[in-house]
Amino acid sequence: MDFNGSDTIPGPRTEDHLPHTAQAAVKIVIVGGFGVGKTTMVGSVSEIRPLTTEETMTQAGIGVDDNYGSESKTATTVAMDFGRISITDQLVLYLFGTPGQQRFWFLWNGLFEGALGAVVLVDTRRLEVSFDVIGRLEERGVPFVVAVNSFPDGPRYPLPELRAALDLSEEIPIVACDARRRASSRDVLMTLMRFLHSLAMTGSLT
């Protein structure tokens, strides 16, 4: 990009500046398959207009024959939406909306490891797209709650059926939400925080 016009580089609006006292940030990951409402949820609770950060990954080309005479590497760009909530003058919370596919996770080294926890957004029309990500969070010991986005044409399963389908143990909270509504998205985050707090009380994480 052209940095010479740095006077015109877009930055945060004045009212979006963090105070100088901001000492540290924490992050929460909102993860789910394509189109489940990740961006919507980030946007509905963020105090700033949601932003996008990108990472580029080069992969060794597999089909060398298809690329005859050209560089056998392909570049993949992965974008991640995020938003921000100021917690105190010292502490800031960032929310990252992350695609569920495993190949994206390598790019964002440390994203899941460092996060306080994760919200798995599921769409009852396509429950199976969330199976893989739930398994990965379990393997990595990332505490999570499940938020079920209510799409009008989505089947409504009774909670026990949903829990059985997702193969979640009793303690993992499952909540319904409408990611378009700030209050609803906030409640999902509160559910996650209460869950983390209960883990802190019992002194164990997953």
Place this chain on the structure above:
Amino acid sequence: MTPPRRRRRLPEHEQPPPPADAGRQRASKNPERLYVVAGADEDGARAALDLVTLIVARAEPPPSAPPEQVAVLRLCAAPLSVAELSAYLNLPFSAMTVLLTELLTAELVQARAPIVRQSIPDRSLLEAVMHGLQRL
């Protein structure tokens, strides 16, 4: 209508790499700090930059500073995360960290490391986040 069912994955052979301080954590039998500041390395080695490391300018851009450094220093007159810098400057995260490492080396910016999850959570931190969310 019955939903599809998840099948638990078999334990994988390739485990994710342990966090850098896993050894230290395991060695300590009585951990009382549950969230640590990322990369507060015992050797004092500089932490890897996280998406939510907060960057703050420490100085005015020197006249010799290249335009991309000037742009970063202007943006982080107030604290700004690496992710936000990457978004505003339209630079991929890894390119952003290269640029920031130069600025850190030149002591033109300060990095404030994030608080990352530890094996046992810090209740007061969680309570602070809950209070903040309640005010939303």
